Amino acid sequence: MAAKVFLLPGREKRLLAGHLWVYGGEIQDVVGPCQPGDVVEVYTSRKRFLGVGYYNPFSQITVRLLAREKTKIDREFFRKRLLEAGLYRDLLLSETNAYRLVSSEGDFLPGLIVDQYGEYLVVQFLTLGMERQREVILSLLKELFFPRGIYERSEGSSREKEGLPGREGLLWGEVPPRICIREGDLRFYVDIYRGQKTGFFLDQRENRKVLQGLCQGKRVLDCFCYTGGFAVAAAKGGAREVVAVDISPRALEGGRDNAQLNQVEDRIRWVEANCFDQLRLLERAGEKFDVVVLDPPAFTKSKESLPSALRGYKEINLRALKLLHPGGVLFTCSCSYHLTEPLFWQVVLEAAQDAGRFLRLIEFRRQARDHIILPTVPETYYLKCGIFQAL
Numbered sequence: 001m002a003a004k005v006f007l008l009p010g011r012e013k014r015l016l017a018g019h020l021w022v023y024g025g026e027i028q029d030v031v032g033p034c035q036p037g038d039v040v041e042v043y044t045s046r047k048r049f050l051g052v053g054y055y056n057p058f059s060q061i062t063v064r065l066l067a068r069e070k071t072k073i074d075r076e077f078f079r080k081r082l083l084e085a086g087l088y089r090d091l092l093l094s095e096t097n098a099y100r101l102v103s104s105e106g107d108f109l110p111g112l113i114v115d116q117y118g119e120y121l122v123v124q125f126l127t128l129g130m131e132r133q134r135e136v137i138l139s140l141l142k143e144l145f146f147p148r149g150i151y152e153r154s155e156g157s158s159r160e161k162e163g164l165p166g167r168e169g170l171l172w173g174e175v176p177p178r179i180c181i182r183e184g185d186l187r188f189y190v191d192i193y194r195g196q197k198t199g200f201f202l203d204q205r206e207n208r209k210v211l212q213g214l215c216q217g218k219r220v221l222d223c224f225c226y227t228g229g230f231a232v233a234a235a236k237g238g239a240r241e242v243v244a245v246d247i248s249p250r251a252l253e254g255g256r257d258n259a260q261l262n263q264v265e266d267r268i269r270w271v272e273a274n275c276f277d278q279l280r281l282l283e284r285a286g287e288k289f290d291v292v293v294l295d296p297p298a299f300t301k302s303k304e305s306l307p308s309a310l311r312g313y314k315e316i317n318l319r320a321l322k323l324l325h326p327g328g329v330l331f332t333c334s335c336s337y338h339l340t341e342p343l344f345w346q347v348v349l350e351a352a353q354d355a356g357r358f359l360r361l362i363e364f365r366r367q368a369r370d371h372i373i374l375p376t377v378p379e380t381y382y383l384k385c386g387i388f389q390a391l
């Protein structure tokens with residue numbers, strides 16, 4: 001029988017409102033034998049049932065709920081969860097063969113990420129509780145989705161917080177180092193073994209599409225371009241010229257290949273540079289653009305470094321605005337969870353004020369719909385994308 005975790009009095013509010021996490025400091029008592037990673041039942045101090053989850057006392061987030069009803073956590077449970085995840089993507093996506101098939105909390109499978117790239121799957125087990133389910137999950141992924149291969153990219157800070165070492169490599173079948181994916185009329189190569197994250201920024205798919213529609217005949221600057229997701233979309237959308245900037249030579253190499261794959265290589269210029277420097281350089285050279293895209297990495301992964309991150313975001317937005325022709329488009333993103341939507345607005349508006357520009361909102365967007373946002377779990381919302389006309 002599963003051990004029972006009892007919360008301190010009054011600490012059940014968040015779970016009752018639909019959140020899925022219990023912090024260590026909210027627990028009064030654990031009754032019954034329980035190893036790190038084991039499945040437990042969670043109750044209020046008055047013994048009201050709240051859900052079933054897994055337990056890791058080494059993590060600040062000590063319990064993550066897998067279900068809000070009383071249910072057995074067995075192979076059948078995971079089979080249903082994965083099947084639901086697949087059906088949800090069938091409903092949402094038609095134009096692509098690359099998407100997030102399992103989105104952790106968003107699919108009630110906290111700690112599990114599965115990205116589908118054509119016939120291949122890339123997985124991340126990010127918590128001890130999910131690590132313990134590794135074999136069940138892998139056998140179910142094969143049974144339900146028939147991949148030709150499964151590759152693991154379990155790395156990054158979240159595993160450290162769980163007391164787990166990083167792990168990567170081939171888990172099953174075969175996975176070529178480079179896979180070609182389709183997004184509408186766009187094609188991209190994805191470097192599964194060595195690309196950033198699981199290889200590609202699938203969370204920007206729908207935003208790429210929107211950018212594509214704004215670029216006919218335009219001169220476009222794509223800052224933090226990685227392998228050219230936005231740059232290629234802009235060129236394919238008819239941009240006259242695209243300048244794409246990234247600090248990583250490897251990313252730019254991927255970008256060049258992607259440009260060729262989409263037959264737009266003659267209209268994209270790739271620049272290896274620090275964007276902070278390059279933006280200043282372009283300004284000094286008197287360059288102007290019709291569209292500037294900013295999609296930096298998360299400048300902060302904690303609340304503590306938020307102030308310096310805010311300065312960074314403000315600086316790039318300010319400099320981007322200075323490069324825009326009157327009536328040009330600022331396409332500005334942030335993937336920092338800690339930079340909340342109100343703060344993001346504030347940064348952009350301050351930058352506009354300092355640049356002496358007046359903004360019109362064209363559209364405000366978020367992460368692609370397969371990267372599920374649960375309104376009751378604010379931590380699932382991280383990617384902001386503001387599209388403004390700068391007068």
Ligand code: SAH
Binds near residue numbers: 201226228229273
């Ligand atoms: N826009 C991309 C994803 C960007 S990820 C897409 O849609 O695919 C962030 C990128 O910023 C990474 O490729 C990283 O190499 C790059 N980067 C990080 N710091 C940088 C800096 N100071 N200057 C330029 N590029 C930087």
